[in-house]
Amino acid sequence: MRHILLVAATLVAAPPLVAQNPLTARDSALHALNRLAYGPRPGEADSVAQLGVMRWIERQLDPDRIDDKALEQRERAFRILHYDREDLAQRYRDVQRESSPPHPLSASRRGGMGVRSEFRELGGQLQQLAIVRATFSERQLREVMVDFWTNHFNVFVGKGADRFLVPSYIEQTIRPRALDGRFEDLLIATAESPAMLFYLDNAQSVAAGSEPPRRSSGFFGRRRFGMNEMRPEQERRRPTGINENYARELLELHTLGVDGGYTQQDIIEVARIFTGWSIERPERGAGFVFRDWAHDHGTKHVFGLTFHDEGKDEGIKLLKFLANQPATMHHISTKLCARFVADEPPDGCIDAAVAAWQKSRGDIRVVLRAIFTSPDFWAPDAVQAKVKTPFEFVVSAVRAIAADPDTTPRLAQMVARLGEPLYQQPAPTGYAETEAHWVNSGALLARMNAAVALAGGRLPGIDANLDTVIPATTDHSQLVSAVDERILGGTMSAHTKSVILNQLADVADPLQARALAVGLALGGPDFQKQ
Amino acid sequence: MSISRRVFVKAGGLAFVSLGLDPLFLARAAFAQRGPTVQPSNRPTLVCLFQRGAVDGLNMIVPHGERLYYQERPRIAIPANEVVDLDGHFGLHPSLAPLKSLWDNKSLAVLHAIGSPDSTRSHFDAQDYMESGTPGMKATADGWLNRYCDHDREHAETPFRAVAFGPQLPRILAGTAPSLALDDLQAFGLRVPQEAARDRLTRAFEELYDGAGTGLLASSSREGFEAVQMLKRADPTQYRPTAGVEYPPGRVGRTLLQIAQLIKANVGMEIAFADCTGWDTHVNQGSSEGQLSARLRELGLALSAFSRDLGDSMRNVVVLTMSEFGRTIRENGNSGTDHGHATAMLVMGGPVNGGQVLGRWPGLDVDKRFEGRDVAVTTDFRDLFGEILARHLGAGDLAPVFPGYAPAATRFPGAIKV
Numbered sequence: 001m002r003h004i005l006l007v008a009a010t011l012v013a014a015p016p017l018v019a020q021n022p023l024t025a026r027d028s029a030l031h032a033l034n035r036l037a038y039g040p041r042p043g044e045a046d047s048v049a050q051l052g053v054m055r056w057i058e059r060q061l062d063p064d065r066i067d068d069k070a071l072e073q074r075e076r077a078f079r080i081l082h083y084d085r086e087d088l089a090q091r092y093r094d095v096q097r098e099s100s101p102p103h104p105l106s107a108s109r110r111g112g113m114g115v116r117s118e119f120r121e122l123g124g125q126l127q128q129l130a131i132v133r134a135t136f137s138e139r140q141l142r143e144v145m146v147d148f149w150t151n152h153f154n155v156f157v158g159k160g161a162d163r164f165l166v167p168s169y170i171e172q173t174i175r176p177r178a179l180d181g182r183f184e185d186l187l188i189a190t191a192e193s194p195a196m197l198f199y200l201d202n203a204q205s206v207a208a209g210s211e212p213p214r215r216s217s218g219f220f221g222r223r224r225f226g227m228n229e230m231r232p233e234q235e236r237r238r239p240t241g242i243n244e245n246y247a248r249e250l251l252e253l254h255t256l257g258v259d260g261g262y263t264q265q266d267i268i269e270v271a272r273i274f275t276g277w278s279i280e281r282p283e284r285g286a287g288f289v290f291r292d293w294a295h296d297h298g299t300k301h302v303f304g305l306t307f308h309d310e311g312k313d314e315g316i317k318l319l320k321f322l323a324n325q326p327a328t329m330h331h332i333s334t335k336l337c338a339r340f341v342a343d344e345p346p347d348g349c350i351d352a353a354v355a356a357w358q359k360s361r362g363d364i365r366v367v368l369r370a371i372f373t374s375p376d377f378w379a380p381d382a383v384q385a386k387v388k389t390p391f392e393f394v395v396s397a398v399r400a401i402a403a404d405p406d407t408t409p410r411l412a413q414m415v416a417r418l419g420e421p422l423y424q425q426p427a428p429t430g431y432a433e434t435e436a437h438w439v440n441s442g443a444l445l446a447r448m449n450a451a452v453a454l455a456g457g458r459l460p461g462i463d464a465n466l467d468t469v470i471p472a473t474t475d476h477s478q479l480v481s482a483v484d485e486r487i488l489g490g491t492m493s494a495h496t497k498s499v500i501l502n503q504l505a506d507v508a509d510p511l512q513a514r515a516l517a518v519g520l521a522l523g524g525p526d527f528q529k530q
Numbered sequence: 531m532s533i534s535r536r537v538f539v540k541a542g543g544l545a546f547v548s549l550g551l552d553p554l555f556l557a558r559a560a561f562a563q564r565g566p567t568v569q570p571s572n573r574p575t576l577v578c579l580f581q582r583g584a585v586d587g588l589n590m591i592v593p594h595g596e597r598l599y600y601q602e603r604p605r606i607a608i609p610a611n612e613v614v615d616l617d618g619h620f621g622l623h624p625s626l627a628p629l630k631s632l633w634d635n636k637s638l639a640v641l642h643a644i645g646s647p648d649s650t651r652s653h654f655d656a657q658d659y660m661e662s663g664t665p666g667m668k669a670t671a672d673g674w675l676n677r678y679c680d681h682d683r684e685h686a687e688t689p690f691r692a693v694a695f696g697p698q699l700p701r702i703l704a705g706t707a708p709s710l711a712l713d714d715l716q717a718f719g720l721r722v723p724q725e726a727a728r729d730r731l732t733r734a735f736e737e738l739y740d741g742a743g744t745g746l747l748a749s750s751s752r753e754g755f756e757a758v759q760m761l762k763r764a765d766p767t768q769y770r771p772t773a774g775v776e777y778p779p780g781r782v783g784r785t786l787l788q789i790a791q792l793i794k795a796n797v798g799m800e801i802a803f804a805d806c807t808g809w810d811t812h813v814n815q816g817s818s819e820g821q822l823s824a825r826l827r828e829l830g831l832a833l834s835a836f837s838r839d840l841g842d843s844m845r846n847v848v849v850l851t852m853s854e855f856g857r858t859i860r861e862n863g864n865s866g867t868d869h870g871h872a873t874a875m876l877v878m879g880g881p882v883n884g885g886q887v888l889g890r891w892p893g894l895d896v897d898k899r900f901e902g903r904d905v906a907v908t909t910d911f912r913d914l915f916g917e918i919l920a921r922h923l924g925a926g927d928l929a930p931v932f933p934g935y936a937p938a939a940t941r942f943p944g945a946i947k948v
Binding site: 156158159160201245248249252253258387416417419421426427428429432435436437439440441442443444445448449452453493495496499500502503516519520523524525528529 | 652654657658662668669670671689697698699701704706708709710711712718719720721722730731734735737738739741742746747748750751753754756757758
């Protein structure tokens, strides 16, 4: 009921809002497509303007009602989606066995690097899948939020068992909760996820002095499973005390924020609460397990709360508490506004998001709606004020020229070359949102090269459909107008126009002229912004 | 790059605003006037090689004077008669023999038992700490080399000030100060096969971004194209190695050759960084021959070639090797070694207090070991890194580079001549 009322309130509020915003309907549509989506596909700014930008935003906030069959069709080609965590754990163990001591017989019998290369291929598919989804999904806002939360709750695919735990982290932990439900649901899901438990070492955090009931019953008792991070020598060394890593990042990065007002003693208490939150051994699927023997059964005091021997419930209680602390609301709202409004977001939109959070107990779509209806979001200052991240740049370029990638990680490699290899940020901070982090001379040259390569249409694994976007023509001013309209959404500066026209002056071949014009448009400064 | 170039570029920037002239035009004119010269640069350069995967410090710099070393490593110890002795107690792995002459002429020092105060044995965490420069603090966003550049802006005018060889900027150079990731010296810039087409496209993008105003996009693009033009003018690839010097095949040799070319081309490079992989020797590590030996041979030949290639220019160059941690004292059941704690680092170059093994050696006795099994850390890596920044590159204030630590001269291990 409350949900319906809020929708109604928003729709009613829309006209005065648009009245006080000086953007035209088309500029508003373009702005929304740049922020809530990965940029417009050809003609999309017009169709969104026609529908009404606020109505389009409401649809994006309710993604399950949007038909996404075209994407589902494409997803079927990705074998990685056919494997669950158990399958991948098994394959990973096969890879590990393959790289154990070279044995003349086993090497020749197995015939080289089959399992290993298959595993590597699956890793490439995982990255490419993120790009294909961001490119083709009609549920654009959900994809943007998947990227946002994946980055907020960062895990590093290169760390030991996370090589096979990340796919299920994306599919089962992040994606179903990116837009639907409350922040606390997502927070609890990440806390229980094997990928996070391994990445931030909570899987090996045990109460001081605790002993497993029998030898080799747990993840660490196994000897045959030779992950890089855990060689037999270390596996024999059973963890003997708490590990604070998850507790620290939970407070500093996931919830309260670095200035959230907690102490080292708080971190220790939080770590004690999470002792026993661990992972099953890989041959049993590497799923979440609460090990009572490893849990600290003593009383913990933190943030004015008392936890007394309530087992796993202690952690759940703490996560629900943290999820709705004022510091958390402010921290996450600021990050959301940095993503959707400006690198240094104004207070107005942050306050609006925090107020919505308080009212809805952190309902993600309610918080987002508050941002999208705040005057700061629609301020002319906010338009084109952010530089695209490498991921946003590549996806928006592919959308702009209606290119059609397959499952090979060609575009994923391009994103990596531009500095943002997906799932490969080792630091738990995730990637930065700010311009200063992404714009440097080498990275810009790399963007120009990527633009020229995409426009040239000769990248293997990517079907270019430029004919459907910009018909080849010998009329250069018509060509440049088409590029401006269809690719830059009419934002091409007079300077850019004249530079491109100048360059085209002596290019007779219409295909060459088109490739040059599109390459310069995608690689130029206008397209780097959103 | 000399002072005069800096002035020219600055003047060029002004001219650009007032007369609509391209600062690159002036920069190029300045460059053409001076021409690429082969004179040794006066700018100090630091070359960092990261041995990712945790090198076995005990088989790289062998404590052949220790009975326990042989006792703990029956299959993989380097036989005493094959070690290249340094000081009667330590010696080089035989594959590093090409470095002996550098030790003898006092331009190679070894730091043993160096590492992180953090006890992690995860490659990922330990590399992260060594690059962020904040052991134990995972949330540090930038790297210590970048913080140095950011804090000490005197040389910021050249796009080649800090160069990482590889497709991406490594963690150690992440941050707000501009730095360049350079995959291949010859392919840097726009990738268009024909030179005429490439020049044309370059010109077009330059114009596009010059019109973008004064923001970071415009300035970064200018730096990028300045780098491209500087490279074209200076043509570092024209600098073939000094007669008789041959770099070994492989990535390390190729990278050090390119670093030498950039140093000779005098483009103002202060920091060069490169990865050097393949040290995670859990299985069949080998002894005088084998897996580790092959990696060390390539490294030793490449460093030796680099030093001979640069010749007199080495007086302003320091090469530092680093690795996230060392390996277990005792060999494992697979004739390899597992993740340990302290390791050894090499410091090489003209400014180095060479010919000595620095740092306090804790010995291999069980009660002196870290957690009963690994070489204990007696030198915090920040003390060595800090000393090199202060005494070689002339960093004034190390506090912002290593927050929460601030290396003090009293703790410097003494790797650089004062």
